[in-house]
Amino acid sequence: MTCKEERMDKMAWVVFLSVSMALFGSSGCEKKAEEPIQTIPEQQWKVHDPDRPQPPVVNPGPLRAPVPAPSDAVILFEGTDLLQWEDSKGQVARWKVENGYMEVIKDTGSILTKRAFGDCQLHIEWAAPVPATGEGQDRGNSGVFLMDKYEVQVLDCYNNTTYVDGMTAAIYGQYPPLVNACLPPGEWQTYDIIFSRPRFDQEGNMIQPAHMTVFHNGILAHDNRILTGPTAHKQRPPHASHPDRLPLSLQEHGNPVRYRNVWIRELE
Ligand code: MG
Numbered sequence: 001m002t003c004k005e006e007r008m009d010k011m012a013w014v015v016f017l018s019v020s021m022a023l024f025g026s027s028g029c030e031k032k033a034e035e036p037i038q039t040i041p042e043q044q045w046k047v048h049d050p051d052r053p054q055p056p057v058v059n060p061g062p063l064r065a066p067v068p069a070p071s072d073a074v075i076l077f078e079g080t081d082l083l084q085w086e087d088s089k090g091q092v093a094r095w096k097v098e099n100g101y102m103e104v105i106k107d108t109g110s111i112l113t114k115r116a117f118g119d120c121q122l123h124i125e126w127a128a129p130v131p132a133t134g135e136g137q138d139r140g141n142s143g144v145f146l147m148d149k150y151e152v153q154v155l156d157c158y159n160n161t162t163y164v165d166g167m168t169a170a171i172y173g174q175y176p177p178l179v180n181a182c183l184p185p186g187e188w189q190t191y192d193i194i195f196s197r198p199r200f201d202q203e204g205n206m207i208q209p210a211h212m213t214v215f216h217n218g219i220l221a222h223d224n225r226i227l228t229g230p231t232a233h234k235q236r237p238p239h240a241s242h243p244d245r246l247p248l249s250l251q252e253h254g255n256p257v258r259y260r261n262v263w264i265r266e267l268e
Helices: 003-007 010-024
Strands: 074-077 085-087 096-098 101-103 111-117 120-127 142-146 150-154 189-196 206-208 211-216 219-226 246-250 258-266
Antiparallel strands (some): 085 111, 111 246, 189 211, 211 219
16 A cells, blocks of 8 residues: 555545554554564663563562462472482582472582473572672572573562573573562562473574563563574674473572472373
């Protein structure tokens, strides 16, 4: 359609506009229906850009009891042992387990699930160390890595600021969360993550990027974000072909972060 049509009399224009909007979601004059409408505005921000604005602080409300695992979930940690986990060398996971939680032990390395997962729904609860020590990235740093590649940051951002694509619940180096829903250190917090793995063709070309939806303490932090690739420090590498299933990992970043009640539902 041409812009000439805009000169139709007023009534006809209203009808034309309504139909165009229904069909194309715009006036139809500037945009053709087949034009891609998906953009990633976040790309305008440099990785770890200090000028990227802080999201609003939202109080998630009173503490909730642990969320019970549904009957079809794979239980990854229920408070007594690390039998579902190992270290990066395939040896026994050496984090501390006591009082129903596991706790990161410095210099023991990250831990990975023995089982591998692709598309999934993950529930995990964590608590930042008490007392809070360190600033920025050095306060309660850990991380939940889907497929050992895609990190949802764990950090204590309760009265603590850092670059927003590296704050609590950020998809590290890519997207800040929509809100800062942090509870004080020591209180149990939840992540509920819906993850869609990237798809690759036979030649290893990416045909669909990874997607993630994240709730932090029950509040939406990411609504079906399209990942730019694996998460990384100071860079945004593109997607690179990898297996359909890989372990979930939890990061050892030197801080005694605690985790409990970890379960996952496979969606494939
Ligand atoms: Mg981290």
